[in-house]
Amino acid sequence: MTPPAPVRRRVVVTGLGVVACCGIGTDAFWSGLFGPAPVGERRVRDFDPSPFLDVKAARRADRFQQFAVASAQMAVDDAGDIGVDPMRAGVVHGTGVGGLQTLEDQVGVLNERGPRRVSPFLVPMIMGNAGAAAISMRFGWKGPCETIVTACAAGTQSVGAALRLVSSGRCDAMITGGAEAAITRIGVAAFTNMTALSTSGISRPFDVERDGFVIGEGGAALVLEELEHARARGAHIYAELLGAASTADAHHITAPSPGGAGALACMELALDDSGISPAEVAHINAHGTSTPLNDLAEAEAIEKLFGQDGPVVTSIKGITGHSLGAAGAIEAVASCLTIEHKSIPPTVGLERLDPEMHINVAMGDAAELPGGAVLSNSFGFGGHNGCIVLAPLES
């Protein structure tokens, strides 16, 4: 006997918040995506936690948690009066490494001043779930509150997991997203020594001269709501979150599977989950890290699924750099804004497309977004793949 089809409710995005190197808040962030790009690490230089956390709270929150709280507050403010039953409202939040700066600082304290001087706040500051926990406490949301730690796929997989909690009927609203603050001495040394970072400091996704990713940081949050719940309160709807997929390469701890097989399978599943065909995808917000291996594998996967004349592909990492566990969340916000503005930001930093790639990458000026869906990809060390599909809301 076939089991009954599960309940599948429609889910929309009603609030956005973002803390990125190119802008804090959606307006500044959106204009920042069009360049120019800085050279070198992409730190959020003018971030001030004080509008979001008092002095004591800020001191007891690692920078990644500050990004989480700030972006969530902006998203909730943007969503307006959500008016949800707290037991049916939850948080799924992603990070790659949690409170790395705090850990690094406290290891220094341990070595210089001994174990008795290690902060009693070390554990709640470094734990990866500190962001999710802080968000649930701030808004009093008492449904599922979970953290996804899948390296650079964490942000996108968090949005997908939050989608499932609403579409399945467990929750009516979710705050989802991701945050990362890993531009620390140990973080930079580690990525440098694994030869993942660009030595030129230039992020140029899909370019023939790309030489690694440029490290970034930040946080982004989205409020997801069940469609009728959002409609009933007259919420502004940025986009419908049509579907998502999560898969593993099961291949290698850092290298993508050959020919982009893992990325391809995940994109196919995400389109199936969304009930759309490849022809209905208008735009791809790519993972596009500017590493030789990722970009080639992703381009191969895109070509296999969409053909050589496929949807317009962009990677905003030319501007934002790679903010690891926050990247997918920041790109989900960028994808919603792409739909809102009907405009595709260019792949800043890309000058000459790698001739081995046969995909349609946005360069130069902004391109108009044709009608259709937007696919956003993230792929993480560990072989984690995450894809989400967004589209303008149609009745």
Added chain:
Amino acid sequence: MTGMDNEAAFEKFKSTAVEVLQVPEDKITLDAKFQDDLDADSLEVVELVMALEETFDITVEESELDGVETVGQAFEIVSSKL
């Protein structure tokens, strides 16, 4: 007690507590309760005691903090070591 009278010691205690707990100085009275009056949970009391160890160059064992609820009790532990 050597070198420092109680009043001077309490002034130093207060300025450390203001810095760590981020509360106005006038709230730090001997009968103020950490939890109820100063919004300081048990981890914050541990952090304060660590700062006091530095300020006064003393050592306070964790077991000595059992049952400490007020500023007066904490100050008593500190002043007994000066």
